[in-house]
Amino acid sequence: MTPHSPRSADRVALRLSLLVAGLLTGFVWTLASCAPQQDEPVLALVNGRAITQTEFDLRWEELSQATRARYEKDGGKRRFLDELITRELLMQEARHQGLDQNDAIRDKAQRYKEQLILDELLKDKLKAKVELSKAELDAYYEKHAHQLLAPLKVHVYQMLVGNLPAAKDLKKQVDSGGDFAKFAQRYSIDDKTKAKGGDLGPYRKGLLHPDVDAVVQTLKIGVISDPIKTDAGYYLVKVTPLDPELIQADLAVRERLRQELLAEKRRQQFEDVIADIRAKATVRLADASRYITEDMGKH
Numbered sequence: 001m002t003p004h005s006p007r008s009a010d011r012v013a014l015r016l017s018l019l020v021a022g023l024l025t026g027f028v029w030t031l032a033s034c035a036p037q038q039d040e041p042v043l044a045l046v047n048g049r050a051i052t053q054t055e056f057d058l059r060w061e062e063l064s065q066a067t068r069a070r071y072e073k074d075g076g077k078r079r080f081l082d083e084l085i086t087r088e089l090l091m092q093e094a095r096h097q098g099l100d101q102n103d104a105i106r107d108k109a110q111r112y113k114e115q116l117i118l119d120e121l122l123k124d125k126l127k128a129k130v131e132l133s134k135a136e137l138d139a140y141y142e143k144h145a146h147q148l149l150a151p152l153k154v155h156v157y158q159m160l161v162g163n164l165p166a167a168k169d170l171k172k173q174v175d176s177g178g179d180f181a182k183f184a185q186r187y188s189i190d191d192k193t194k195a196k197g198g199d200l201g202p203y204r205k206g207l208l209h210p211d212v213d214a215v216v217q218t219l220k221i222g223v224i225s226d227p228i229k230t231d232a233g234y235y236l237v238k239v240t241p242l243d244p245e246l247i248q249a250d251l252a253v254r255e256r257l258r259q260e261l262l263a264e265k266r267r268q269q270f271e272d273v274i275a276d277i278r279a280k281a282t283v284r285l286a287d288a289s290r291y292i293t294e295d296m297g298k299h
Contacts, residue, residue, distance in 0.1 A: 043081060046088040056081065125273045130265045132258065140261045141254065148257075149202055149250040154239035156200040156207065156216060158193060159184035160232060167227035167234035174224050180238060189233060202242055212237055 041053040060068070060080060071080050099105060141148060157180055161167045170187060174180050181197025188194045200207060208216060212235050215225050219239055227234040 150204050152203050153242045154203050155242050156203050157198040158237040159188035159198045160190040160235050162233045171224050
């Protein structure tokens with residue numbers, strides 16, 4: 001056998017070293033792949049089922065701000081975790097009883113899922129914010145003026161007498177400290193307000209004779225008007241500040257009407273979306289639909 005040269009022996013040793021290094025590298029990678037992966041934090045084990053940090057955070061974020069604030073005042077996240085544990089125990093018991101396989105529950109879950117999908121669709125379709133212009137709101141208020149106080153927020157009192165001298169004399173006496181209401185009860189010939197001391201209530205559009213209305217628009221609080229000549233006789237009127245509670249009630253009515261108009265515009269927006277979708281669709285009623293029509297005709 002021919003003896004190997006030193007250089008040949010070195011080459012053999014090098015190849016053996018590379019082979020061993022490759023085997024070791026492969027062994028290390030094998031160990032790394034077989035090693036257990038780092039699991040996410042587990043907050044609780046409920047009969048072996050883990051409630052993870054990710055699940056907890058997700059459910060916590062799903063809470064409304066108000067609900068989260070209540071938890072933070074009473075037990076915080078620890079209490080919420082206890083409730084998640086209770087929920088999991090209940091779910092496990094439900095599965096044990098086979099409720100997760102119940103057809104009726106599955107049908108309800110499917111309908112709920114469909115509703116969520118529809119809600120998401122409409123949220124996207126109706127994402128344009130509905131707003132009211134001042135002109136729209138004013139027109140709506142005008143349409144419901146009978147429910148509202150007029151811009152002139154005063155309480156109106158009047159008395160009607162048959163001639164100018166009597167009207168002047170009554171004005172003089174009231175200006176000197178006389179009681180307007182008592183004079184109206186005694187001397188007014190207006191049957192509608194006489195018994196109430198001339199009290200007409202809060203000012204409203206159309207409340208007064210046009211000639212009287214024009215004077216009231218300029219009349220100062222607590223001042224008795226000069227006699228106002230009309231076909232019916234001579235009027236004396238005065239106005240007083242309106243009760244703050246009536247003003248607040250009027251503001252509440254205005255807000256209710258504003259919300260009504262907003263709701264109407266949202267409904268119209270919804271109907272426009274549906275009309276657009278239907279316009280692109282083909283819908284044919286099947287023969288069975290006649291039973292629905294016939295049934296409606298019975299009512």
